Amino acid sequence: MELDDTDLEEFDVELPLEDGTKLEDLNDEIEAFSKLCKQMHSLDLIKRTNDALEEFLCDEIELRVQNTCKGTFDKPMLRHSTKWLYSTLYPWLQIIFSSNSQLSHESIENRLVAWSKRLNYHFCMIFCDSRISELFDVIVDFPDSKIAIDDLIVCMRRLDKDYRYRLVESLHAAFRKRLLIPGAGTMDIINTYISTIKCLRLLDSSGVLLEKITGPFRNYLRTREDAARCLVSSWMDEKNNNNELIEELGRTEEPIDNQQDVRFNDDNWLPDPMDAGPDYKSSIYRSADITNLLVSLFDTTDLIIKEIQNQMASYLLTKTDYDTEKELTKLELFKLRFGESKMSTTEVMIKDISDSKRIDSFILGNDNPLRRNMSGSSSEVMMLHGTVISRLFWPTLKGEDFDVPEQISNEMVKYDEGFQIFKPRRKLQWLKSLGKVQIELELQDRTLEFEVAPIYATIIHNFQQQDKWNLVDLAKKIKIDPIILKGKMNFWSDRGILKELPNDEWLLLETAEEVDPSKRAFASNEENCDNIIQSLAEQKAEEFKMYWAYIENMLKNLGGMTLEKIHNILCSVAEPTTSSSNSSFDNNLEDLKSFLNQMVVEDKLEFQGGLYKAKIN
Amino acid sequence: MRVKVKRWHGVAVWRWDVPNEEVCGICRVPFDGCCPTCKTPGDDCSLIWGECTHVFHMHCLLRWLQTEGSRGQCPMDRRTWGINFTKLFFLL
Structure with missing residues (x-):
């Protein structure tokens, strides 16, 4: 038995010889080893080393996977390793087997095949385990790691179904630990989800794995309030960083709501796979359509449609060139996805912009009779251009009213007159805080150009007449709340x-002063923070405000109620609103609950022992 | 300092020249919206003014007049419907 150990020790030293060793050295080694084997065979020891040999080879394979395959996702490691098995590992085996001179060439070959089969399978298992344990990283690297996925597919095919469950479990754990945590950005989660879909779609075409993985994602993303916003903004992204997502958007045959689970005239219909869970909806998971899967995160598409409208509105309102080509393409994609009727509001919004172009060129052009008369007397050029929108089809627009410079307000009146000729029986109402102004400031030592929101242009315009203003006076002049003005x-x-x-005085700097650079950096994007459109949460709160008086009286008259009871009563009495842009009481x-809790915070309600009660004054 | 406004791009909403917050007497949708069969408001779904001063979405009224029960009357006051041509004139 002592010999066994020394033999294996020697073996251990020899085997890792790979590239870098000189050929002569290697030949010497081989010769020495083959001599050793022959001697051992003559002592009848080879047979007794079989177990140890196998164990050693397995360890060697594990080491190999551990050292070379782990973490390398961009090279075909499966092929590399197979090559290594056949060119490095098995030749040594052959030397051991051929030490028995009584064996025929054929039986050596057979033994070798039997061993290599076993070892290949073992390698497969080890490799698969290693890949599964690092699948999260593979997914994050996707599509650069596509080769790793291909390798895994080959391995999984050879192994039994057990590995599928192991994969699901290990991936679940990785997601829970590394992704579905408060520290991860919603956009990152969505992007990883997309990569996961793509990877698993390659791994398992039936989509069962995908369905099992999706669960935690869905539940977690639902807790993220900005999920819909992130999703829509990646669709709307002008810079097209998410080109693929937009491409995916158009890849559908039917709008989401029309898709049925079973199509009776489908000749290629297959039953759901054996290991499918109860949540498995074959049509979604089998096609693994990324957009569908993302959209199905939300209970209804309404949330997404609303978000599309909001984001589309902010895009459209920042336009000054009336060019809606990009938006129209997006609209067509959305229509394919969500159905034409759901996108009709958005369509009107885009049409408003292209109509505005015609209106604008009429009012400013020579066809406008008012303008023809005017141009004779004064050759002044209209500075004002307009976007005319249909108010009921746009999200609620925020914005305070104020007095724009006189020149502009005069032009606004003229614009309105021109509009009434172009579109009889209709009139305009200007939303003064919206839009964009290009101005040039000529100061003593510098000339600066800006593109700003109207309120900023109005403020600076007033400094033309006097270079020092008291905040309150200026607020009075342009008719705005001083607090808002100060900001x-x-x-x-x-x-x-x-x-x-x-003392709240503001002075115009005709000559530039040194500015603290840190202040400047802080200032850079302040303007963009002004959100012109009410967020969804605000809109919802607004909707509830309609019912607030009713809820309050109800609680006063009938005493405290549980959340469910209030909801039931509201559902039964609330009449669906009829205006075309607002949805019914849904x-x-x-x-x-969040609305009522807000009311509790605002000290308008009391919440005690599960009952909401009216405040008694 | 001189401030030169190069271009002022404003945003405005349009409204029909009817009393504020009124809805069509037939479909109960605001005039600035469109009748239930239309999708785009404004040019595609204009209003109609009657001699009796009542206003409706044109499509709503025409559909009403086609029903037998209407007997050619204004749905609000049951007077014989007549178009206020001074207002319609602009529409043509």
Whole structure:
């Protein structure tokens, strides 16, 4: 038995010889080893080393997988390793077997095949385990790691079904630990989800694995309020970073709501796979359509449609060139996905912009009779261009009213007159805080150009007549709340045009002053923070406000009630609103709860022992 | 300082020249929206003014007049429906 050990020790030293060893050395080694084997055979020891040999070879394979395959996803490691098995590992085996001179060539070959089969299978298992344990990284690297997935597919095919469950479980654990945590950004989660879909779609065409993986994702993403917003913004992304997602959007035959689970005239119909869970909806998971899977995260498509409308509105309102080509293509894709009727509001919004182009060119052009008369007397050029929108088809637009410079308000009146000729019996109402103004400031030492929101242009315009304003006076002049105005003044002081003096006075800086660079950096994007469109949460709160008086009276008259009871009563009495842009009373329990809780926070309700009670004053 | 406004791009909403917050007496949709069969408001779904000063979505009224029960009357006051041509004139 002692010999066994020494033999294996020697073996251990020899085997890792690979590239880098000189050929002569290797030949010497082989010769020495083959001599050793022959001697062992003559002592009848070879047979007794079989177990140890197998164990050693398995260890060697594990080491190989551990050292070379792990973490390498962009090279065909399966092929490399197979090559290694056949060119390095098995030749040594052959030397051992051929030490028995009594064996025929054929039986050596047979033994070798039997061993290599066993070892190949073992390699497969080890390799598969290793890949499964690092599948999360593979998914994150996708599509650069596609080769790793291909390798895994080959391995999984050879192994039994057990590995599928192991894969699911290991992936679940990885997601729970590394992705579905508060620290991960929603966009990152969505992107990883997309990669996961793509990887698993390659791994398992039936989609069962996908369905099992999707569960935690769905549940987690639902807790993220900005999930819909992130999803839609990646569709709307102008820079097309997510080109693929947009491409995926168009890849469908039927709108989501029309898809049935079973199609009776489908000749290629297959029953659901054996290991499919109860949640498995074959049509979705089998096709593994990324957009469908993403959209199905949400209970209804309404949330997404609303988000599309909101984001589309902000895109369209920042346009000054009336070019809607990109938006139209997006619209067509959305229509394919969500059905034409659901996108009709968005369609009107885009049409408003292209109509605005015609209206604008009529009002400013020579066909406008008002303008023809005018041009004789004064050759002034209209500075004002307009976007005319249909109010009921746009999301609620925020914005305070104020007085724009006189020149512009005059033009607004003229614009309205021109509009009434072009579209009789209709009139315009300007939303003064929306839009964009290009201005040029000529100061003593510098000339600066800006593209700003109307309020900023109005503020700076007023500094033309006098270079020092008191905040309250200026607020009175442009008819705006001083508190709001103060925030807006910072826009110009951050850009080194105005300077704040004590007592709420603001001074125009005709000559530039040194500005603290840290302040400047802080200022850069402030304007973009002004969100012109009410967020979904605000819209919902607005919807509930309609019912607030009713809820309050009900609680006063009938005493405290549980959340469910309030919801039931509201459902039975609330009449669906009829206006075309607002949906009917579809407010669910969760929304009602958050609204009521908000009311509790605002000290308008009391919440005691599960009952909401009216405050008694 | 001189401020030169190069271009002022404003945003405006249009409204029909009817009293605020009124809805069509037939479909109960605001005038600025469109009748239930239309998808785009404004040019594609205009209003009609009657001699009796009542206003409706044109499509709504025409459909009403086609029903037998209407007997050619205004649905609001049951007077014989007549188009207020001074207002329609602009529409043509």
